[in-house]
Amino acid sequence: MRAITINEFGGPQVLTEAELPDPRPGPGQLTINTTHAAVGLVDVFFRRGDLAGRPDLPQPPFVPGLEAAGTVRELGPGVTGFRVGEPVVTLSQVSLGGYASVTLAQAAMTVSLKDGGIDPAQAVSALPNATTAYLALTRVAHLQEGESVLVHGVAGGLAATFVAVARSLGASHVTGTVSSQARIKDTGHLGLDGVFTSDRFVKDLDGRLVDVVVDPVGGDLRTASLDVLAPLGRILLLGHAARTPDSPVTGDELWHRSAGMLGFEVGSILRDNPATARPAAEKVVGLLTSGELTLRVDELPLAEAAEAHRRLEAREVPGRLVLTV
Numbered sequence: 001m002r003a004i005t006i007n008e009f010g011g012p013q014v015l016t017e018a019e020l021p022d023p024r025p026g027p028g029q030l031t032i033n034t035t036h037a038a039v040g041l042v043d044v045f046f047r048r049g050d051l052a053g054r055p056d057l058p059q060p061p062f063v064p065g066l067e068a069a070g071t072v073r074e075l076g077p078g079v080t081g082f083r084v085g086e087p088v089v090t091l092s093q094v095s096l097g098g099y100a101s102v103t104l105a106q107a108a109m110t111v112s113l114k115d116g117g118i119d120p121a122q123a124v125s126a127l128p129n130a131t132t133a134y135l136a137l138t139r140v141a142h143l144q145e146g147e148s149v150l151v152h153g154v155a156g157g158l159a160a161t162f163v164a165v166a167r168s169l170g171a172s173h174v175t176g177t178v179s180s181q182a183r184i185k186d187t188g189h190l191g192l193d194g195v196f197t198s199d200r201f202v203k204d205l206d207g208r209l210v211d212v213v214v215d216p217v218g219g220d221l222r223t224a225s226l227d228v229l230a231p232l233g234r235i236l237l238l239g240h241a242a243r244t245p246d247s248p249v250t251g252d253e254l255w256h257r258s259a260g261m262l263g264f265e266v267g268s269i270l271r272d273n274p275a276t277a278r279p280a281a282e283k284v285v286g287l288l289t290s291g292e293l294t295l296r297v298d299e300l301p302l303a304e305a306a307e308a309h310r311r312l313e314a315r316e317v318p319g320r321l322v323l324t325v
């Protein structure tokens, strides 16, 4: 198969094309003839070796790519519920490997796209992250109908999916922050009730308090979020896109505000509880079919994986970037 490999941690140039043996599916697995592979910031962190100290950090050589779409190529022993040729998308790919013409996936983490006519580029861009959003909002933040939601870095790949998912769960008012005035135009399709730049959002909210803050950005934005949190509000901690040191918050600060800070990492949750993946994914498939969840997606050929990483790191991507195979 054609694949993009990482033979050492480093800059985008370490992403090189190679011919590798086709993977074969074992029990509980299937293989996919990949047509689209999404590129996310976590792929950049894996490539750079940024997640030092994490026991699950992939070590070179490896083929990156957590999210892939295509058609079923081969079913492993005991796998039922899929047919060869059926269009599918993977959720979080524990074993990576999406930047390749053949992707090996866990059947429990694979969702059929045979009904609904969903565009595979949209599916691979939105479905895995929207499943994360659904699990985070329902199982961790326990979003209630009528509550308000503020999504930081709302133009980003993960963050953008929270808007439609929060609305589908009955959120009353959904706003977002972006890093610059120029980025506001990249959020027009999301249907937000308001967009603020991250340096002024506390001022621009003008005293309006928020029940749930969604934060994949971190740094000062995270700490400032406490100032806009309603009593009994929750901040969902999802990532560190800003790559700045986390600001410490004491238990007393949370206690006195009746506030919660709740972490969620989909990879480890689904690895330990794969059965939670599909019911959540099936909820969000409906949002894609109806068009309630639509992302801005740009495509590049697989051979340009290094350019895709360069753009993402330079924060030049106004939505999601997908590699076509």
Ligand SMILES: NC(=O)c1ccc[n+]([C@@H]2O[C@H](COP(=O)([O-])OP(=O)(O)OC[C@H]3O[C@@H](n4cnc5c(N)ncnc54)[C@H](OP(=O)(O)O)[C@@H]3O)[C@@H](O)[C@H]2O)c1
Binding pocket: 039, 040, 041, 042, 132, 152, 153, 154, 155, 156, 157, 158, 159, 178, 179, 180, 183, 198, 216, 217, 221, 237, 238, 239, 240, 241, 242, 243, 264, 265, 266, 267, 312, 315, 317, 319
């Ligand atoms: N918890 C989970 O299960 C889970 C799942 C998927 C991803 N993640 C994490 O979520 C984070 C985002 O991933 P992604 O793939 O969505 O990345 P992405 O598409 O590159 O989006 C990152 C967003 O963060 C914003 N941002 C970056 N630096 C910033 C700064 N200094 N100040 C303000 N905003 C800043 C960017 O704003 P601009 O566009 O304006 O630059 C962009 O909107 C990563 O840390 C990733 O590891 C977590």
